[in-house]
Amino acid sequence: MAELHGSVSEPVLDTMNFLNEITHRYPDAISFAPGRPYDGFFETEQVITHIRRYLDHLAEQGGSPNDIRTTLYQYGPTAGLIRGIIADSLRVDEGIDVPAESVVVTVGAQEAMLLVLRALIAGPDDVLLVSSPCYVGITGAARLLDVRVRPVEEREDGFSAADLEAAVRDELANGRRPRAFYVVPDHSNPSGTTMGTEDREELLRLAERYDFLVLEDSPYRLVSPGTPLTTLKSRDRTRRVVHLGSYSKTVFPGARVGFVVADQRVHDADGGQHLLAADLTKIKSMVTVNTPSISQAVVAGALLGVQGRLSQLNAGAASYYGDAMREMLRQLDARLPTARREALGVSWNEPTGGFFLSMQVPFRVDNDQLVRSAEDFGVIWTPMTHFHPGTGGQHGIRLSTSCLTPAEIEEGTARLVRFVEAQSAALRPAGRAA
Known part of the structure; x- marks a missing residue:
């Protein structure tokens, strides 16, 4: 409605709800989207x-x-x-x-x-x-x-x-x-x-x-x-x-x-x-x-x-999250070794802690691409465009490792790489191999 404050129609206010909706719509997908702690650290008592x-x-x-x-x-x-x-x-x-x-x-x-x-x-x-x-x-x-x-x-x-x-x-x-x-x-x-x-x-x-x-x-x-x-x-x-x-x-x-x-x-x-x-x-x-x-x-x-x-209090959690980040980087490096990712135009940073890393890809990333990733490849991530107040982030993906097990990281990375490979291949002229 036109008489409501303009903020209610701002895309930034839809980010959390959109990601939650995607997660619930595709419950079998492995999600690198949530930046939340690992549930295994909590006990009811x-x-x-x-x-x-x-x-x-x-x-x-x-x-x-x-x-x-x-x-x-x-x-x-x-x-x-x-x-x-x-x-x-x-x-x-x-x-x-x-x-x-x-x-x-x-x-x-x-x-x-x-x-x-x-x-x-x-x-x-x-x-x-x-x-x-x-x-x-x-x-x-x-x-x-x-x-x-x-x-x-x-x-x-x-x-x-x-x-x-x-x-x-x-x-x-x-x-x-x-x-x-x-x-x-x-x-x-x-x-x-x-x-x-x-x-x-x-x-x-x-x-x-x-x-x-x-x-x-x-x-x-x-x-x-x-x-x-x-x-x-x-x-x-x-x-x-x-x-x-x-x-x-x-x-x-x-x-x-x-x-x-x-x-x-x-x-x-x-x-x-x-x-x-x-x-x-x-x-x-x-x-x-x-x-x-x-x-x-x-x-x-x-x-x-x-x-x-x-x-x-968080010594054990810090160790777990550090291991999760290292496992994610190891899986990415194994599935997209240097020569392959250079040919594709894919790169990522290597944080030493925290919950997140960012990946750059050669194709444009948006919410429609995220839906395709979840639906066809069974993996969820966050478009970096959500985090840019101006323009920017069109080729960026945020990946969170905090709430996943090593097995989920391994399988999720395999699915992510298949998605990236498929989208990158779609950019190449017909008949040309990377």
Whole structure:
């Protein structure tokens, strides 16, 4: 209907539903589309154990039975019940040393994005820059709020500080104000790239030089093998980084608990100062009122069980996901050795962690091609066009390895290669072999 907000007809808002619909329509297909954790790590009774641990913690802190009952069953503080526990965890696990008052507990990282954009974008000339391709959640939130988005295209090896600076200067020259730059520095969704140490430092220097904030979203760090590079927030000396966090990958998605660290100082009308987190809390009170207490109790119990060290809690998962990524790369290399993929014009990157890798193919990729892949070849993936705010991604495929077994990866890769071979062959002139 013409009188509805334009965002409801935006393709980006259809991405999740479309992929879910394809998965349900072709249940026998092997899917490299979902970026969700592996189900094998979850046990039903864990939820009860986590809640029990948190309730015991409240009692140890001096809470009476009535206090504990109220905490669990009633509306809680808008900013969150477990801010102190989250702040302690960030300090010991990530080197992010911030007061609990700078943390806002959200309904997943998605709400955190919405709150931050609503607070930062003050007028029509304010601009959000995003590393492109990027997670559809940020561009979807921007569209809901009518926020202008300027994509900064990744290079083959990922983020480029020079390209970001050029985009910032261009926006300024056109009378617009870059307010923030959104990026997933570690094993990004969708491309799988990781930002190097020098690029991290240069990004922080650019943010200070041109007076914008960095929205750091890094849900895959602690479910990846090896020692991760330090976060942008832990390097942040001038409060330029707003850190977006999620427990969907590190605890479990069904809890729907995330957080935002916003320790930036905001000037009051009377000359005083307060934390940006306080303004985000005001906005949240009109969006979700508060994050469910039961969900916070589960996450808090999980954190308390490992003294805040999510890296310890996820050591086994990180190893599993690392093995899955290596198996995927091994299968691709075996089925499309160097000479063959060069002849076809096929390539892919080789992430060392995270859930995703990206493949480039010689033919155009769209939703119709995905349906054909699912229907005729029994394999599902995600077109990279879904992750490009502008044009781009027409020859890209996102592949997720996180929720599959080694046997599923082996068979799924075989089906994927058959699809790629068939589509590539269709491009060749009649009578010409690759």
